[in-house]
Amino acid sequence: MRMAGPIGVFDSGYGGLTVLQELVQRLPQYDFVYLGDNARAPYGNRSFETVFQYTLEAVEWFFREHGCPLVIIACNTASAKALRSIQQRELPKLAPDNRVLGVIRPTAEVIGNYSRSKSIGVMGTKGTVHSGSYPIEIAHFFPELRITQEACPMWVPLIENDEYQSPGADYFVEQHIRRLFAADTDIDTLLLACTHYPLLMDKIRQFVPPHVQVIAQGDIVAESLADYLQRHPEMENRLTCGTSEAQVRFYTTDTAESFEAGGAAFFRGEVKAIHTDLKP
Ligand code: DGL
Numbered sequence: 001m002r003m004a005g006p007i008g009v010f011d012s013g014y015g016g017l018t019v020l021q022e023l024v025q026r027l028p029q030y031d032f033v034y035l036g037d038n039a040r041a042p043y044g045n046r047s048f049e050t051v052f053q054y055t056l057e058a059v060e061w062f063f064r065e066h067g068c069p070l071v072i073i074a075c076n077t078a079s080a081k082a083l084r085s086i087q088q089r090e091l092p093k094l095a096p097d098n099r100v101l102g103v104i105r106p107t108a109e110v111i112g113n114y115s116r117s118k119s120i121g122v123m124g125t126k127g128t129v130h131s132g133s134y135p136i137e138i139a140h141f142f143p144e145l146r147i148t149q150e151a152c153p154m155w156v157p158l159i160e161n162d163e164y165q166s167p168g169a170d171y172f173v174e175q176h177i178r179r180l181f182a183a184d185t186d187i188d189t190l191l192l193a194c195t196h197y198p199l200l201m202d203k204i205r206q207f208v209p210p211h212v213q214v215i216a217q218g219d220i221v222a223e224s225l226a227d228y229l230q231r232h233p234e235m236e237n238r239l240t241c242g243t244s245e246a247q248v249r250f251y252t253t254d255t256a257e258s259f260e261a262g263g264a265a266f267f268r269g270e271v272k273a274i275h276t277d278l279k280p
Contacts, residue, residue, distance in 0.1 A: 004067075004069075004237075004238055004239055004240045004241070005066060005068045005240055006030070006031035006032055006033045006066060006067075006068055006247070006249075007023070007027075007030055007031070007032050007033070007068060007070050007071075007072065007239060008032075008033050008034075008035065008059075008066060008070065008071035008072065009023065009032055009034045009072050009074050010034075010037075010055070010058045010062070010074060010075065011034075011036055011037070011073075011074045011075040011078075011195060012038075012040070012041040012042055012043040012044075012075050012078065013036045013037065013038045013041030013042065013156075013160055013196075014036055014038070014041075014160065014259075014262055014263050014266040015075060015195035016036065016074030016075055017034065017266035017267040017271075018195050018198045018199070018217075018267075019072070019074035019103065019217065019222070020034050020074065020267065021218060021266075021267050021268055022219045022222040023072070023221070023225060024246045024248060026219070026222035026223065026225075026226055027225065027246070028245055029246070030241050030246055031241070031242065031246060031247040031248070032246055032247070032248045032249070033062065033066045033248075033251065034249070034250045034251065035058055035061065035062065035251045035252070036250075036251070036252045036253070036254075036259060036263070037054060037252075037253045037278075038160075038252045038253055038254035038258070038259060038262075039252075039253035039254040040253065041156075041160060042077075042125070042156040042160060043077045043078060043081075043127065044077050044126055044127050044153060044156050044194075045125070045126050046127065048081045051077060051078055051082050051127065052081060052085055052086075055073065055075075055078040055082035055083075055086065056082065056090060059071055059086055060094065061276070061278045063094060063095050063098060065276075068098070069097070069098050069099070069235060069238040070098065070099050070100075070101070070235060070238075070239065071099070071100045072101050072103075072221070073103065074195050074221070075103070075195060076103055076104060076124055076194050076195065076217075077124075077125045077127040077194070078102075079102030079103050079128075080104060080127060080128045080133040083100065083104075086100050087100055101225070101228070103195065103221050104133050104134065104137055104193075105137055106217075106220055106221050106223075106224030107134075107191065107193070107217050107220050107221070108134065108140065108141055109141050110220055110224075111138060111145075111189070111191055111215065112138065112141060112142030112144075114189045114213055114215060115145065115188055115189040116188055117187070117189075118144055118145050118146060118186075119146045119148070119186035119187045119188060119189075120138070120145055120187060120189045120190075120191060121148050121149075121150065121180045121184070121189070121190045121191065122134045122135075122147055122148070122149045122150070122191045122193045123150050123151075123152050123155075123176065123180065123190065123191070123194070124149070124151065124193035124194045125151065125153065125155075125156060125194055126153050128193055128194065129149045129150070129151040129193075130151065134147060134149065134191075135149070146186070148183045148184040148187060150176050150177075150179055150183075152172070152197075155172065155173070155176075155197060155200060156194065156196050158172060158200075159196045159197075159199050159200065160262070162262065164199050164203070165203075169200065170203060173200060173203045173204060173206075174207045177204065177207040177208055181208070187212060188211060188212055189212065189213050190204070190212055190213065190215065191215050191217075192204070192216050192217065193217070195217060196266075197216070198216040198218065199265065201216065249274070250271050250272060250273040250274070251273065251274050251275070251276045252273050252275060252276070253278060254275070255275060256273040256274055256275045259271065259273040260273050
């Protein structure tokens with residue numbers, strides 16, 4: 001019989017912790033391993049090839065070092081640029097019974113339910129926006145929606161460098177929100193299509209019109225995973241599962257100390273990290 005393993009959760013850095021926090025809350029019976037590739041973050045401006053290579057290395061690491069049957073790519077940039085190739089080309093060679101899921105599809109499946117005006121704004125990294133993944137995926141589920149995107153290349157660096165509460169952050173947050181709403185004044189739903197952006201939530205709310213809903217992805221992804229596990233008992237049976245509290249382990253490609261200091265605000269709780277260089 002195959003050994004059971006934890007759920008792997010991956011991000012370029014800290015952002016995936018905002019998703020992990022919701023996963024742990026929604027699915028506390030499972031064990032999780034988180035990996036932040038902080039040494040190589042941010043991914044937002046990197047090429048398709050580079051993001052694919054880095055993400056593949058992470059997926060291989062989850063399979064090899066932790067026996068994860070299921071990996072969630074809790075990063076929009078990596079989901080946009082690497083997920084499909086990993087699912088279609090790499091997984092059949094690596095571990096055909098394992099699964100790698102992203103954050104774009106579960107979000108696309110429900111985002112139209114939030115909007116009355118049928119106009120949605122999507123804010124993300126350059127990589128996510130230029131990939132066109134959101135308009136393509138959302139059109140499958142809500143073809144009537146108007147999607148306006150805005151790339152915010154400064155937001156992740158501001159957040160990763162702990163400058164997200166500074167007056168400098170106000171400038172960049174306002175600039176991108178103003179551009180987005182100038183392009184479509186009917187937007188009533190603003191999707192934060194980057195797992196780092198929930199840290200800017202208070203600032204974003206200051207600059208968006210009051211009737212606009214600002215949507216973060218964490219609970220959407222957690223709900224979708226709960227539903228997936230219910231529909232896939234063959235996967236559910238392969239996950240390590242305690243009776244009450246999730247065991248969560250944190251790994252980073254940068255130093256453990258910096259991850260612990262930086263990660264707590266994202267996870268909204270204590271983070272004890274271990275360094276890994278991802279090598280076998
Ligand atoms: N959290 C990642 C995302 O959702 C940030 C990407 C980056 O590293 O720039 O896109």
